[in-house]
Amino acid sequence: MANILDVSTPDNLQYQFFPVSSGSVQFKIRAANDAHIALTMGPQESDPMIEIFIGGWGNTKSVIRRNRTKPDKVEIETPGILNAGEFRGFWVRWDGGIVSAGREGESIPFISWSDPEPFPIGFVGVCTGWGASGTWKIEDGAEFNTPDKLEYKFGPVAAGSLEFEYRGKHNCHICLTPVPAETDPMYEIILGGWENTQSVIRHCRQKPDKVTVPTPGLVNPNQFRKFIVQWHCGKLSVRDGSTGAVLMEWIDPSPFPITHFGVRTGYGTTGQWRISHFYRDGARPLPPTAPPAAALYSSPPGYPGAPHVGGGAPMYGGAGVWVDMTSGQVPPGAVVGGQDCSGEPLYVARAQHQGALIPGKLVSSHGCAYVAWGGQEHGKPEYQVLVGGPNNWVPTSGSNIPPRAFPGGQSEDGEPLFVGRVRHEGSVTTGKVQQSHGVCYISFGGQELGFPDYEVLVS
Structure with a gap:
């Protein structure tokens, strides 16, 4: 249904x-x-x-x-x-x-x-x-069928996970790709293959398989079985959707951005599927929380989200506003600044750290935002997300800040910090631009990384 x-x-x-x-x-x-x-x-x-x-x-x-x-x-x-x-x-x-x-x-x-x-x-x-x-x-979430024909049906992914239910005799095939087609690079997951006796992870349609595990009776032609596929920065995991137990896991040393999945059946079986996006704790994105009695942040004068003359709630649209969020929450209208190497969207966010208000990235599936400071990546369960703001990115380099660059915070010394982004290891990652340093800093893999060539958000 x-x-x-x-x-x-x-x-x-x-x-x-x-x-x-x-x-x-x-x-x-x-x-x-x-x-x-x-x-x-x-x-x-x-x-x-x-x-x-x-x-x-x-x-x-x-x-x-x-x-x-x-x-x-x-x-x-x-x-x-x-x-x-x-x-x-x-x-x-x-x-x-x-x-x-x-x-x-x-x-x-x-x-x-x-x-x-x-x-x-x-x-x-x-x-x-x-x-x-x-x-x-x-x-x-309507059900659909795959015939006994080894041709993938493709759909887009919106995060680094996919939850689905499958009913069939054997050979439940899932692929993860950067385009809606069979291509290289490509991951394939075969559940209940070889007459429902074993499961594998395959890379670029080549053997030997990267992972092979015995899974007798894993799928069933008479009832739906739930599975979860997760990927993040090259780590690919397949879990039992009922127990959460890891069935298979593999780390790709050269990951690629995943934008689509495909499903198919074959070798003498048809399949019925129920597919939905997977959200942390099984919940869909939460609506904006009510404004707290004491604001988590006090925006500098002139910054988006600062109090209006005459008071009242800030209006969405125009230059955008910063909305208080926690624990991976994504408010409606959040500005997508890029995507993780897993293909999960990264939202423009900012958080306080060591007296600074630092632009960074929100990774919803991690339950926190990340900011870069002092050579390290810092996870922040309390943060702000840019809502209803611009999504125009201008290439630049060094200390050349273009006109109408979007201010996102300030350093501990009071220097304005702008919202920037760079491409790095299959990701498009948002971070902070500090003009006096002539670089865009991003948080990645636990580190603070600086790039002299970057894009900056402009209004």
Whole structure:
């Protein structure tokens, strides 16, 4: 059975995001006009981004738009496609850059477009506006089948883990890749292979296998068995989803960023699957907490999130605000600054350390943010996350800070620190730019590393 997510969207054109674990989403919407769907890499509006507007322009047209820019990629007439008095069912699919939308019960899409520069889609956002509010029923986690055919079905990953349930006689195959296709590099996990007697981890489709373990009776054709696959900086683990016991583990000395997974069956068996994204402690991301009585941080004057003239809560949007979070929480609208070498999104965050307010990275699956200081990486269970802010990154080097560089904190000596990022060992990692030092510092592998060539966040 599919899980149904009930969502209400006001007339404000602000997307509400949720993760997806396959190349499609099904939903029912009750609205007078303007049902908007966004396809993104992270849980916020940022480029690259594809939008599908159903029933726009007074419920007369539908379009596909990329990166919030005109002209629209596709525009068709769809008079009366939505209804304020009843739910109408639709689906949206994406595969290899082809994005399409169709009506419930119809296999042929009513609108479609091929993106020449496809990107991994990990989140879907929904909103309404232009005079309409909406009620949505969004299906997540629907079962699907794989035939007795050794061809992978691919979907995007949004974090460094994947949780799934499998029902089949044997040969449950999972692959992890940097693109939605069989390619090198590539990890393969075979559970219950060789007539349900052993399981292996394979790299780049080559033998000998990296790990081989006996697993008699691991999978079952009559009941679903749950498994968890986790990866971080080259460490690949396969766990029993019921007990948490490690079934297999291997460390890749040359890891690559993972953006997609694939599943398949073969060798005389078909399989039924239930796949969902895995979150720490089995929970979905938490909503923002209420503001504490005493703020954890006191932002310097002029910094985003500083108190307004006249008081009141800070408004989201514009330059962005810093939101207090703890223990791996990710607020809606958090700015994604990069990705870990595992493929997990890294969010722009900051935390206090030794009298400094230091920009760094939030790794949600670790339950903390990390900042660099004094040659070391420091984990912080209490931190702030940038919400609704810019996501424009400008290449630079040394002490050349571009105009409108985004301030993220200050050193213990009062020097402004800017938000920067660098590419390092398969990751795109956010950190601090200290102009007087002429480098961007990141925390990585327990160390503070400095890079003279970097990107800086600008508003």
